[in-house]
Amino acid sequence: EIDLSADLFGQTLTSPLLNASGVHCQTKEELNDLANTSNLGAMVTKSATLQAREGNPNPRYYDLENGSINSMGLPNLGYDFYLDYVLQEQTKPTILSVAALSAADAITLLKDLQASDYQGPTELNLSCPNIVGEPQLAYDFEATDRVLSEVFSFYTKPLGVKLPPYFDLVHFDKIAAVLNKYPLTHVNTINSIGNGLWVDIDQEQVVTKAKGGFGGLGGTMVLPTALANVRALRQRLNDSIKVLGTGGVTSGADVFTHILCGADLVSVGTQVMKEGLGVYDRLAEELKDIMAEKGYQTLSDFRGKLKEL
Numbered sequence: 304e305i306d307l308s309a310d311l312f313g314q315t316l317t318s319p320l321l322n323a324s325g326v327h328c329q330t331k332e333e334l335n336d337l338a339n340t341s342n343l344g345a346m347v348t349k350s351a352t353l354q355a356r357e358g359n360p361n362p363r364y365y366d367l368e369n370g371s372i373n374s375m376g377l378p379n380l381g382y383d384f385y386l387d388y389v390l391q392e393q394t395k396p397t398i399l400s401v402a403a404l405s406a407a408d409a410i411t412l413l414k415d416l417q418a419s420d421y422q423g424p425t426e427l428n429l430s431c432p433n434i435v436g437e438p439q440l441a442y443d444f445e446a447t448d449r450v451l452s453e454v455f456s457f458y459t460k461p462l463g464v465k466l467p468p469y470f471d472l473v474h475f476d477k478i479a480a481v482l483n484k485y486p487l488t489h490v491n492t493i494n495s496i497g498n499g500l501w502v503d504i505d506q507e508q509v510v511t512k513a514k515g516g517f518g519g520l521g522g523t524m525v526l527p528t529a530l531a532n533v534r535a536l537r538q539r540l541n542d543s544i545k546v547l548g549t550g551g552v553t554s555g556a557d558v559f560t561h562i563l564c565g566a567d568l569v570s571v572g573t574q575v576m577k578e579g580l581g582v583y584d585r586l587a588e589e590l591k592d593i594m595a596e597k598g599y600q601t602l603s604d605f606r607g608k609l610k611e612l
């Protein structure tokens with residue numbers, strides 16, 4: 304019998320699949336939908352900021368043939384709402400995603416979280432590309448080091464980071480050197496490929512409003528970048544740091560490939576927007592079929608075993 308079970312920081316999941324933060328996880332209704340979704344092993348909340356945010360003006364999400372472009376701008380109900388959810392409402396293993404528009408806000412939020420009753424996993428989003436005027440923090444290695452150094456001077460609970468995609472082997476070396484200094488539970492890689500641009504040729508105009516139409520790319524088109532980041536970080540990070548693979552998953556084959564490249568768990572975003580939450584049943588079945596065909600019983604039979612030439 305094929306076994307899809309995976310571990311999430313000590314909790315056994317029946318499936319290695321999660322939602323990508325931001326997709327179908329902003330409101331209580333959406334979070335309850337995730338809790339009731341079969342073959343979704345764990346769930347992630349929309350990145351929460353100290354104060355609730357409207358986010359960027361619409362249109363801010365646009366479906367593409369080969370993926371998606373988004374410029375949401377971190378719309379969320381605020382940190383207090385999601386803290387309450389994970390403390391009072393959660394029924395399925397849940398990662399609390401948090402974001403901040405400044406290092407100071409990140410410290411404030413995590414100090415509150417440290418003092419709270421929440422003992423579960425948290426993911427610090429260092430990579431939102433859609434805040435007007437704000438850089439993706441994790442592209443600044445020194446700034447990332449400073450923030451993590453201050454955070455881990457007081458934070459003792461499970462904490463991981465959501466990373467942007469990197470495109471240079473030296474950058475993989477640099478970010479891994481920073482991350483390996485800290486007792487992180489995981490990295491989640493990749494966030495969307497920031498600041499892409501899509502043009503509606505009939506209207507001769509952009510398709511999302513904020514930032515002149517520049518937005519984060521997701522879906523099939525980002526799979527090669529996602530696989531490279533999963534592989535590169537797995538090769539460089541301490542074994543104690545898990546790798547959650549996100550980006551470009553539309554099939555069981557893509558889930559298999561993420562895990563082959565080293566992912567412990569795999570998130571799905573754009574394809575949920577296209578297909579709905581039923582996608583998880585399809586992905587689980589397709590993954591089982593591939594494993595059966597190859598003679599694998601468990602995910603550990605092939606995790607990280609990508610061969611080179």
Ligand SMILES: O=C1NC(=O)NC(C(=O)O)N1
Binds near residue numbers: 373375376433519
């Ligand atoms: O981290 C993020 N990544 C994205 O692609 N979009 C959202 C957002 O804009 O809120 N945030």
